[in-house]
Amino acid sequence: xxxxxxxxxxxxxELFVKEIFVLEEPTASRDTTLTFFADGYPxxxxxxxxxxxxxxxKKILSPFFLYGQMIAPYELSIRTPYLMIVFQLYPSAAKLxxxxxxxKLNDDCADLSKIKGVAIENPLGAxxxxxxxxxxxxxxxxxxxxxxxxxxxxxxxxxxxxIQMIQDHKGLIAVNELASRLNTTERTLRRKFNHYVGISPKxxxxxxxxxxxxxxxxxxxxxxxxxxxxxxxxxxQSHFIRNIRKFTGKKPSQLKKxx
Numbered sequence: 001x002x003x004x005x006x007x008x009x010x011x012x013x014e015l016f017v018k019e020i021f022v023l024e025e026p027t028a029s030r031d032t033t034l035t036f037f038a039d040g041y042p043x044x045x046x047x048x049x050x051x052x053x054x055x056x057x058k059k060i061l062s063p064f065f066l067y068g069q070m071i072a073p074y075e076l077s078i079r080t081p082y083l084m085i086v087f088q089l090y091p092s093a094a095k096l097x098x099x100x101x102x103x104k105l106n107d108d109c110a111d112l113s114k115i116k117g118v119a120i121e122n123p124l125g126a127x128x129x130x131x132x133x134x135x136x137x138x139x140x141x142x143x144x145x146x147x148x149x150x151x152x153x154x155x156x157x158x159x160x161x162x163i164q165m166i167q168d169h170k171g172l173i174a175v176n177e178l179a180s181r182l183n184t185t186e187r188t189l190r191r192k193f194n195h196y197v198g199i200s201p202k203x204x205x206x207x208x209x210x211x212x213x214x215x216x217x218x219x220x221x222x223x224x225x226x227x228x229x230x231x232x233x234x235x236x237q238s239h240f241i242r243n244i245r246k247f248t249g250k251k252p253s254q255l256k257k258x259x
Contacts, residue, residue: 002134011145015160016093016153020141022133023084034076042068042094042105044112046127046140049082054109064112064124066098068105085137087144096156097147120146158182159196162189166201171209175201210247213240217252225252 004020018041025032029050044066052061055075069091095102098115113122123143127136148157162178178201179186193201216228226237234240244252 002137004137007137007141011141012157013141013145013148015157016089016097016144016148017141018088018090020137021086021088022137023086024082024133026081028080030080032078032080034078035073036070036075037073038070040069040091041088042066042091042102043089044087044140044144045109046085046124046136047078047082048084048128050079052076052078052082057108059109061109062111062113064122064127065109066094066100066105066112066115067109068094068100068102068107071107074107083133085133085140087140096153097144097151099151120150155192156196158184159192162193162201163197163204166205166208170212171205171207173205175205206243207247209234210243213244214248228252 002020002022007020008014008017023034033055044064046064047061048063049061053059053076054061055077061076061078089097094100094105100110100115113124120143123139126139148154162182165178165181166173175186175189179189182189190200190202193199193204197204199207213228213234216231225240229237229240234243241252244250
């Protein structure tokens with residue numbers, strides 16, 4: 001029906017949207033109940049229907065809403081026919097995009113037209129106009145993408161990219177190279193890293209390098225200690241041991257024995 005992966009990628013939503021799914025029931029008018037279970041992910045929903053309620057609260061559903069963490073099983077009571085387009089968000093995305101009190105949204109939903117602080121035009125008008133499901137889905141994706149930019153999420157996205165690059169390189173990437181790949185300056189990268197992560201990119205890289213070597217020690221994936229030293233980019237064994245002791249307070253031999 002729709003290429004959800006492509007829609008997410010085309011709108012730079014990989015950091016915010018886990019997946020998109022569509023539920024549709026075109027049958028004649030009748031009441032039906034949809035049952036859902038807690039899965040750890042909030043979401044944005046467009047619901048084209050005659051009437052519906054969130055059970056057990058019997059809360060009237062709006063056509064375009066944000067739902068929070070569902071800690072308990074929940075049900076939607078809907079009258080057919082209906083169309084439901086769901087953008088399942090990553091756990092922190094609801095807070096990042098809408099700046100809502102996530103605890104208050106647990107086991108509940110909020111009408112997106114009434115959430116404060118959203119300057120981007122609500123797409124509900126375009127969604128209610130007769131159109132293909134793919135077009136409706138693209139309109140929601142565009143709304144979330146513009147919202148991310150309006151909220152300054154470009155900075156967050158760049159930091160996430162930096163984190164991923166550091167992890168992909170197992171900590172063995174210089175800050176200047178990292179900044180160059182992200183088309184930013186070292187100074188800006190350090191400032192943003194400290195803001196979002198709480199430590200410098202260099203420190204984060206060292207921790208990543210340490211964790212990689214620690215995993216190798218823990219699993220016994222080496223024949224001699226120098227294998228771990230050089231495979232993980234340390235200049236020599238003494239440098240490696242100092243680094244391990246700095247982060248663990250133990251010698252590498254003690255770490256292996258404790259596993």
